Amino acid sequence: MSIGSFETVDLRSDTVTRPGPGMRAAMAGAEVGDDLFGEDPTVRALEDRLAGLFGFSGALFTPSGVMANQIALQLLVGPGEELVCDAEAHILAHEEASPARYGGIQTRTVAAERGVVTAALLAGVVRRGNPYTLGTRAVEVEQTHTRAGGTVHPLDTLRAVRELTSGLGLSVHMDGARIWNAMAATGTSARAYGRTADSMSVCLSKGLGAPVGSVLLLPAESLPRAGKLRHGLGGGMRQSGILAAAGLYALDHHVERIAEDHANAALLAAGLRDAGFTVRPPETNIVLIEVPGADEVVARAAKEGVLVTAPGAETVRLVTHLDAGRQACRRALGVLTAVMTDVVGGARDTAASGRP
Numbered sequence: 001m002s003i004g005s006f007e008t009v010d011l012r013s014d015t016v017t018r019p020g021p022g023m024r025a026a027m028a029g030a031e032v033g034d035d036l037f038g039e040d041p042t043v044r045a046l047e048d049r050l051a052g053l054f055g056f057s058g059a060l061f062t063p064s065g066v067m068a069n070q071i072a073l074q075l076l077v078g079p080g081e082e083l084v085c086d087a088e089a090h091i092l093a094h095e096e097a098s099p100a101r102y103g104g105i106q107t108r109t110v111a112a113e114r115g116v117v118t119a120a121l122l123a124g125v126v127r128r129g130n131p132y133t134l135g136t137r138a139v140e141v142e143q144t145h146t147r148a149g150g151t152v153h154p155l156d157t158l159r160a161v162r163e164l165t166s167g168l169g170l171s172v173h174m175d176g177a178r179i180w181n182a183m184a185a186t187g188t189s190a191r192a193y194g195r196t197a198d199s200m201s202v203c204l205s206k207g208l209g210a211p212v213g214s215v216l217l218l219p220a221e222s223l224p225r226a227g228k229l230r231h232g233l234g235g236g237m238r239q240s241g242i243l244a245a246a247g248l249y250a251l252d253h254h255v256e257r258i259a260e261d262h263a264n265a266a267l268l269a270a271g272l273r274d275a276g277f278t279v280r281p282p283e284t285n286i287v288l289i290e291v292p293g294a295d296e297v298v299a300r301a302a303k304e305g306v307l308v309t310a311p312g313a314e315t316v317r318l319v320t321h322l323d324a325g326r327q328a329c330r331r332a333l334g335v336l337t338a339v340m341t342d343v344v345g346g347a348r349d350t351a352a353s354g355r356p
Contacts, residue, residue, distance in 0.1 A: 058220035084139050087112075117153070142175040
């Protein structure tokens, strides 16, 4: 996509990527079957590969990460039971109240710094339960944490959470939509992360650049019920090996290159910080800038061919990905610096003049 004489730089999300020729060829050549009958060999190959990678005995391909998360939560927490998670968790802020709507799940939240849920925080919140008090059944953590700016739960933190919850008889679900970014940022293995949770969702259409899909990792004995929940939520697919093939291609070609996205995020953050703006130091591929008039920044940058979002009235978000290379990010940096400088200057002039 282009505007005028220059290419658009789309930094709204790492979901905007499009499959390249190699991925399209893999999709076109995929061997397929009816997945609802368990007969799609490419889907089975993707599920087996990810289950083995993260150390789970079972896996289920789903159309989206939201669906994978909601299936997992319903497996761990029954209607009228309690789940504890961060107050800004994706499952609460961006999943259409699905825990309550579809699972009848009560959520209880903690205000975690940078979205990182710790054992110390949980120890003061989880309830054992008795005939008169609702007890906690499971804990959810998000890796990386979207609304906090792509922050990473350290492995030691996840291990401490696992130790606490195991001692209390509680389960842990990890929303690992951007687990690939955490692995790239820390060098932690997939298997090490897998050991810290009872279930985990991993996304193929964010950092890995596939067009569709997530995979829910779980114990094999939970697969029959998970499959029924997927079907009931409208996620039963037929010849979905065409989509699974994109995920397999991404695993082969797009995992190691994620470090490039982190380097580009660091480039953007450093440049904007040098220009005088307040930028949260990015840990992975998400950059958050504190700036007044965020909606105006978004609108004016779009006219210059740079697409970003405003998750808050004074916050602009940039997300790097495989379709926005170094040159594109340098162009975005120039446009955003100019636009934000002008918007901030206008806001200051307005405040000084006392005009409403």
